[in-house]
Amino acid sequence: AQSVTQLGSHVSVSEGALVLLRCNYSSSVPPYLFWYVQYPNQGLQLLLKYTSAATLVKGINGFEAEFKKSETSFHLTKPSAHMSDAAEYFCAVTESNFGNEKLTFGTGTRLTIIP
């Protein structure tokens, strides 16, 4: 069965500092991995996804994530935090085998930007 663990339910960084949000996954077959962002009282918006092409995936708003099979990780990074990055971030996994329709989400990491 697939699962996702997001380390740190709350992360605070200073404006201009590196953002690092951690995601580890468990999957019995090669996974597809996603990062979504949610602003208060809104739906989720896709930041980026890994679909077994390049292991370094670039997304919107300057975010990127690297798929590391040996570490079963898909951490999200941004070199320089901006105030507008304050939001909740969700990592999600689905499996590449036919017949698995479920997207499993982590419990989320709330990112706070300190001016």
Next chain:
Amino acid sequence: DGGITQSPKYLFRKEGQNVTLSCEQNLNHDAMYWYRQDPGQGLRLIYYSQIVNDFQKGDIAEGYSVSREKKESFPLTVTSAQKNPTAFYLCASSSRSGGADTQYFGPGTRLTVL
């Protein structure tokens, strides 16, 4: 503009009442999903539908019901059997279910039981 609409944005219900949440998409997607979001628990799948007139239970289907009579519509009914219905409900769709296809989300409906 293509997208997913959910209505209403806020909904209040008295205990013992059924209530229906609307979800419409004009993306021509085959698959649609309903999730429940509670603080600190992420998103949990309630029901999903891969095609018109077909749907499957997700992880927390008890106390909920759905229908899929049209491709663009996937309403969710929260019944009086749902013991703790106060939550934020999100609808999503994708071109097909599973795999690498992105799920696109609506803006959500916040349901409060009084």
